[in-house]
Amino acid sequence: MNEARKIRLVVLISGRGSNLQAILDQAASGELPVDIAAVISNRPGVQGLERARRAGVPALELDHKAFSDRPGFEAALVELIDRHQPDLVVLAGFMRVLTPSFTDHYRGRLLNIHPSLLPKFRGLHTHERAIAAGETEHGASIHFVTAELDGGPIIVQARVPVLPGDDPDTLGARVLEQEHRLYPQAIRWFAQGRLGLEGERVRFDGRPLENPLELTDLT
Helix, strand or coil: CCCCCCEEEEEEECCCCHHHHHHHHHHHHCCCCEEEEEEEECCCCCHHHHHHHHCCCCEEECCHHHCCCHHHHHHHHHHHHHCCCCCEEEECCCCCCCCHHHHHHCCCCEEEEECCCCCCCCCCCHHHHHHHCCCCEEEEEEEECCCCCCCCCEEEEEEEECCCCCCHHHHHHHHHHHHHHHHHHHHHHHHCCCEEEECCEEEECCEECCCCEEHHHCC
């Protein structure tokens, strides 16, 4: 395994920052070799910004409603992100659809977490949709971000069973627990130089992945 270097990280959020907290905790403990350069929210006053402040991380607001169009907001966001010179940008509950201009700018260094076993249930309300579809398992995925919504190359997934009597809250809580394991692991691989994007495929340990990694196989 490659020795992990400390990489500069910018985290984009829109809400409570639950996955952000998992990243902050592992960075603080030294388990995650990152310097979190900034946390940026497109919604003012959300809980995730307070989590960042408590951890001593710059907590920045860029309200998308202050801009007349998406390109204007994204241009300002790129400028704000790049001011911090990140090696990696992670979307942690960042609830904005991104244009190809933005995703191309950060290609190969932009990750997202999605609460489903992609390519199933792209978009919103994944837990409700999984239950309604009669799925027996559900989960979360980490993927490189491309212009296709929730459609970039998948890196790693974690699975949870859909239990009799589950509702979206109970199922979502089990998925979230796995999300908190998945995201720090993917960031760690990136910092170790084990993870990259080559064309439209994930490259892991020097080889293209045929299928997404499974967290249960690696921990």
